[in-house]
Amino acid sequence: MSRIYAVTYNGTFTNAGGNSDIFSIQPADDKPIKLRGFRLSQISEVGDTGEEGLRITVKRLPATFTVGSGGSSATAVPMDSADVACGATCRANDTTVATTSSTAVVLDEIGWNERNSPCDFWYPDERFCPKAKQGEGLVIVMETTPADDFTGCFTAWIEEE
Numbered sequence: 001m002s003r004i005y006a007v008t009y010n011g012t013f014t015n016a017g018g019n020s021d022i023f024s025i026q027p028a029d030d031k032p033i034k035l036r037g038f039r040l041s042q043i044s045e046v047g048d049t050g051e052e053g054l055r056i057t058v059k060r061l062p063a064t065f066t067v068g069s070g071g072s073s074a075t076a077v078p079m080d081s082a083d084v085a086c087g088a089t090c091r092a093n094d095t096t097v098a099t100t101s102s103t104a105v106v107l108d109e110i111g112w113n114e115r116n117s118p119c120d121f122w123y124p125d126e127r128f129c130p131k132a133k134q135g136e137g138l139v140i141v142m143e144t145t146p147a148d149d150f151t152g153c154f155t156a157w158i159e160e161e
Contacts (some may be wrong), residue, residue, distance in 0.1 A: 003159070008155045013142065013152045021140070022154055025076075025089070033138075053144070076090050085161055
């Protein structure tokens with residue numbers, strides 16, 4: 001039976017950081033994952049002068065997935081308190097982005113105007129959910145370097161089988 005987990009992060013994305021992995025999720029052995037949805041929100045850029053469009057991608061990194069660095073570990077917490085702990089390894093706000101020895105597969109391209117906050121992305125059913133299995137990783141990447149630093153709150157919901 002599969003379980004749903006929330007992975008959360010709040011913190012600052014910096015202009016000096018370049019592209020950032022908002023989240024990277026590496027499945028545990030024999031426990032594939034699906035990205036059910038995610039939320040992007042920011043709490044520091046509230047005026048028109050701070051408005052900017054950011055390119056967000058959801059990628060699967062197959063074969064020799066290596067997590068990025070410069071960010072922090074994130075804990076996937078069960079939505080149901082009766083569920084066991086999540087086996088996946090999760091990270092947030094890595095300024096050195098995750099890599100693969102193969103070709104990254106872009107599964108979703110999103111343009112996010114940071115004033116549109118919060119901004120939710122949901123996959124309609126499991127056939128549309130980005131998936132990863134053992135040895136792969138799912139990454140939500142901010143492909144655009146923000147014009148200036150901003151602070152945000154971010155959540156990803158994953159399903160683990």
